[in-house]
Structure formats: C-alpha cells, structure tokens
Amino acid sequence: MKHSFSWKTLILVIIGSLLCGSALTFIFVAWMLGKSPLMNSDLRQIQEVYENIDQNYYKKVPSKKLVNGAISGMIDSLDDPYSQFLTAKNRTDLNESISGKISGIGATITKASSGIKIVNVMQHSPAKRAGLKADDVILKINQKSTRDLTVEQASALTRGKTGTKVQLQLQRQQKQFTVNLRRAPIKMATVTGQVNKDYPQIGQITIAQFSENTSQDLKKEIVALRHQGVKKLIIDVRSNPGGLMEQAVASASMFLKNGQKIVTITGRHQTDITYRANKHYLKNYKVHLPVVVLIDNQSASAAEIFAAALHESGKTPLVGEKSYGKGVVQTVNSLNSSSEMKITTAKWLTPQGHWINKKGLEPTFKVKYPVYLNLKAFTSKKTLNSGSSEPDVLTAQKVLQALGSDVELSGQLDTATMTALQNFQSQNELPATGTLNQATRQALTQKLLKQAQTNDEMNNKAIELLAKDKE
Structure with a gap:
C-alpha cells in the first residue's frame, strides 16, 4: 500500500x-x-x-x-x-x-430565559434565507432543548459539515415554528468598528483575532471610519488570542514608517529574521492618525506582536492590563488528510529585543478591570430555595451588590436576598420567584458583563488620552 x-x-x-x-x-x-x-x-x-x-x-x-x-x-x-x-x-x-471561516447557520446568538435568542442574522446566510430575525428565540436545536445550554454549547450544535442539515424550533412572540437549514460556510468577522457616539472624531476598532484576511479587513474598516470623519483611533485587542503572525505584521505595518522594526524571529537552526514595515504590505497603505491600543491579560501572541510593534516602534500608548505573555512561534505540518502536528520552533522578540514570554507587555497606562469581574462563577444549575446556603448564594449576593443592590453578604438565601432577587427578576422579565434558578444565574452574569461594557474604564482612559491629543 x-x-x-x-x-x-x-x-x-x-x-x-x-x-x-x-x-x-x-x-x-x-x-x-x-x-x-x-x-x-x-x-x-x-x-x-x-x-x-x-x-x-x-x-x-x-x-x-x-x-x-x-x-x-x-x-x-x-x-x-x-x-x-x-x-x-x-x-x-x-x-x-x-x-476565519466556519460552516453554520449565520446568526449571532445570546442567552435568554427561555433558551437562546438571535441577536443578528448575517446577509446571504442560511438563517437569512430561512427568514429568521433578531429576537427570535431558539427553543430546540436538532430536538435538543436550549434552555440549559450556554451560548458556546448552542453555537457548537449549529456548526457542522457544509451541506448537512440542522433543525431549529423557534418562537417569535406568541408563535412557535420549525425550520430546517443547511449549514453553509460563514466568514467570521475578525475586525469590527464604529464611531464613538460621544466623540464622533474617535473611531473604535476591535480585532478579535488575526485570521487570513484580518489586515485587509482592518484597512477597509479604517477607510470606512475615515469617510465618517474619524480622526483618531482606539484599537482594541483585549481577549485577542492571536492568530497568524503574517497578518499581525501586515496590520502593524500600516501604522509604522517603512523600515521600522515589527518583530524578530529567532530559531534554533536559523539566522534571525526581522520583519519591518515596508511598502509591499497592503500596497503601502499608511495610517497617520493618533492611536491608542487596549490590551489585557488575554491579549496573546499575534496580538502582542501587533501591540508591541505599535508601542515600541510607533510610540503608541498601551492602555489596560499586562498582556498574556506568549513569545513563541509554532509551525504546523500536515501528516495526512486527517491529522496535523504543531510544535514550537522559534521565539519572537519585540522591536527593542525583549522576549515577553511568560512576562507579557506592560501597559503604558495601567487600568484594571472592575473587581466584580473577578467574582467566582456560578457552579450549580440547581434551583436554590429559601434558607439555602450553597456557594452560589454568596456569588449571587456579590453580583447583586455590584449591580447596585444593598443586600448583605450573608451567604444564605434569606428574606432580604429573595426580595432582591425578585426585584431583579421582575426588571429582567423573569418569573419573580425569589429563588436562584439557572435562568436567573445567566441573567445576573449577562447584566454584570453589560455593566462592565457600559462602564469601560480602559476605553474611557483611551478616550481621555486621545481627547488631549491635538489634531
């Protein structure tokens, strides 16, 4: 053979x-x-x-x-x-x-009390062709109830081999109906942008990861924002796990003068290779705008290469928390049609020659996430009733406090805590039972995350820096 x-x-x-x-x-x-x-x-x-x-x-x-x-x-x-x-x-x-591509139905989803809710439907997707709309609630995926599924679990069920079928049972207001979709290739957006509603001269760009077309998508987003009058940029690579080094290099080149260092690769059996900004990346497209980059402890690898290049070669301030610290490079080889292997083959250095592995990038302006985002996650799915003292009760009390409630941290589901839960449940269109059930846990978590997004101190610091910067 x-x-x-x-x-x-x-x-x-x-x-x-x-x-x-x-x-x-x-x-x-x-x-x-x-x-x-x-x-x-x-x-x-x-x-x-x-x-x-x-x-x-x-x-x-x-x-x-x-x-x-x-x-x-x-x-x-x-x-x-x-x-x-x-x-x-x-x-x-x-x-x-x-x-940056998957096969699925082409819908952005979030958690709802009765299952999974559709937030957005992509154009030209299976979901769009089937007539699905924002606010439709997915009750079942292939006959599996979504009531206790996380967003990640539900998303995994909708993905699969191109051309295979997935059945959704949905609810739209008072009407329930079932649709059968065929999964199709969906391109995941790695770059998104918007004009800051309070400061229309500031554009905010998020790079979720560095995939095959990220540098081109970044260029398109910047061009679009410039046409809307944007004169300053906040680039957010928080929670960006990395991706393709070549895309991070091409993206960084946009913000640097040709010849400036971006990254140096040093291996065991090879001469060091230094990548520099040059005219061949994106047809020499350059961005001549004040920029601030947001990082956190989940900004890693290619995201750190990008941030370090802009910071050390372009003097761009970094705002947030110290980055993850992954300063090594992997090479992936295909063995056959069904398996691949990947090993670490080199390390990379910042423009100034620093190896940030297990150290991370230090921000120019350190701004920590709110303490409440470090709260211990809920650990149970059981419905907890009056008098319960399971660990989830104390977690719920801490979340309620972070959301503005004056409930005490007793660790017990007492009368005051049940009243606070009833108020929260009523405000969030949940049955006001006062018990701590799974739907309430999920709503508490989402509310806390939304509050953190609304009161984003890292982003506020970036806006403050750019507001001081003269055009």
Whole structure:
C-alpha cells in the first residue's frame, strides 16, 4: 500500500489551546508505514513495543491508534502547552480559526430565559434565507432543548459539515415554528468598528483575532471610519488570542514608517529574521492618525506582536492590563488528510529585543478591570430555595451588590436576598420567584458583563488620552 504525505507549513503565533506535532514524529510515522530506512536503537525500542502490542495484546488494537498514541506521547513529553497532535475535529478547529471561516447557520446568538435568542442574522446566510430575525428565540436545536445550554454549547450544535442539515424550533412572540437549514460556510468577522457616539472624531476598532484576511479587513474598516470623519483611533485587542503572525505584521505595518522594526524571529537552526514595515504590505497603505491600543491579560501572541510593534516602534500608548505573555512561534505540518502536528520552533522578540514570554507587555497606562469581574462563577444549575446556603448564594449576593443592590453578604438565601432577587427578576422579565434558578444565574452574569461594557474604564482612559491629543 502506498502512503503519501502532503506538507503545508504555516507560521502561527496563537494562544495555548491550538494544536501541534514534530519532525521526529513524522519520521516515526513514515517509518512505521515502511517509508523510512532510518533505524537506531531508540527507534528499534519503539518498534519492539509496537510489535509486542500488535502480536501479544489480548485483543486486536488498530495500528492507527497505536501510531497516534506514540505521536501524542512524544509530543506530551515536550511539556509544552503549545505543542500538540491534531486529529479530526481539533484539526478542523485549527483550520477554521486560521481561515476565519466556519460552516453554520449565520446568526449571532445570546442567552435568554427561555433558551437562546438571535441577536443578528448575517446577509446571504442560511438563517437569512430561512427568514429568521433578531429576537427570535431558539427553543430546540436538532430536538435538543436550549434552555440549559450556554451560548458556546448552542453555537457548537449549529456548526457542522457544509451541506448537512440542522433543525431549529423557534418562537417569535406568541408563535412557535420549525425550520430546517443547511449549514453553509460563514466568514467570521475578525475586525469590527464604529464611531464613538460621544466623540464622533474617535473611531473604535476591535480585532478579535488575526485570521487570513484580518489586515485587509482592518484597512477597509479604517477607510470606512475615515469617510465618517474619524480622526483618531482606539484599537482594541483585549481577549485577542492571536492568530497568524503574517497578518499581525501586515496590520502593524500600516501604522509604522517603512523600515521600522515589527518583530524578530529567532530559531534554533536559523539566522534571525526581522520583519519591518515596508511598502509591499497592503500596497503601502499608511495610517497617520493618533492611536491608542487596549490590551489585557488575554491579549496573546499575534496580538502582542501587533501591540508591541505599535508601542515600541510607533510610540503608541498601551492602555489596560499586562498582556498574556506568549513569545513563541509554532509551525504546523500536515501528516495526512486527517491529522496535523504543531510544535514550537522559534521565539519572537519585540522591536527593542525583549522576549515577553511568560512576562507579557506592560501597559503604558495601567487600568484594571472592575473587581466584580473577578467574582467566582456560578457552579450549580440547581434551583436554590429559601434558607439555602450553597456557594452560589454568596456569588449571587456579590453580583447583586455590584449591580447596585444593598443586600448583605450573608451567604444564605434569606428574606432580604429573595426580595432582591425578585426585584431583579421582575426588571429582567423573569418569573419573580425569589429563588436562584439557572435562568436567573445567566441573567445576573449577562447584566454584570453589560455593566462592565457600559462602564469601560480602559476605553474611557483611551478616550481621555486621545481627547488631549491635538489634531
């Protein structure tokens, strides 16, 4: 039997849950399949283990399972959170993250008391063609109730292979109905922008991650904002896990003079490579506007490359919290049609030569998130009644306090707490039972997050800095 292996290599700078492999493992896999003459004592030991299990284990074990186990074991021995073996779904998730494309129904969703609510429907999507609208409530996905699902769980159910069917049971006001959709490729927007409603000369851009077209999308968003009269920019890379290094480099080049350093890659067996701003990125498009960049402790990898370049070469202030600190680069190789491997192959340095791995970027102006965003998450789904003293009661009391209630932190579902919950439930169109149920937990969490977004102190600091900056 012939075995062919197609190789594709992508330089990635991405936060730790994405996936991996190694050159040695590829040699081992190929050798296992009779394609490599390489033999030494170490590989003979692996062969002996393989043959012993294959011939003497009490039941038959698929060879693919043994090979994958050997690959995973070698990669795990690196003790590197960024080096992993990718098969099936994990491989698909990585490729979707890189491309910025998924297959789904094309609707933005949020949590509602009766299930999952549609916030927005994308143009030319399966959801749009089926007539779905904002505020439609998804009650079931493929017969599975959404009442106790998180947004992430519901989103996962709507995704799948292009062309496959997904059934939704929906409610629109008093009417319930069912639709059958076929999943289709959906391009995820990695760049969004808007004009600040209070300061119309300030444009606010969020970069969610660095995917295949992020630099082009960033350019388009800036051009659009400029046409609306924007003369200053806030670029938000908070919670941006990274992505493609080349896209971070191209994006940074827009804000720097040609020749200025963006990032230096230093590897074990290669000459250092320094990437600089140049005329070839985005046809030499340049942004000559005052800029502030927002970062936090989840801004990682490519997001840190972008922020560090603007800060150290472009003198752009960074506002927020210290970034994640991922200063290493991964190379992804395809083993075959169903598996890939990714290992750390280099480290990257900021324009001034700093290695920020496990250290992060220090903001120019440190602004912390509100303390209440560090509250312990709810841990139960049970409905808690009068007198309960489970941990979720104290969490609920802390959230209620953060939202303005004067309830005491007794840790017990007492009369005062039940009254506070009843008031909250009434204000948020929930049954005013005074009990702590799952719908109330979710509403409390969403309300707290919305309050944090409305009172965004990091963004306020950026606005303050730009307001002082003369045009």
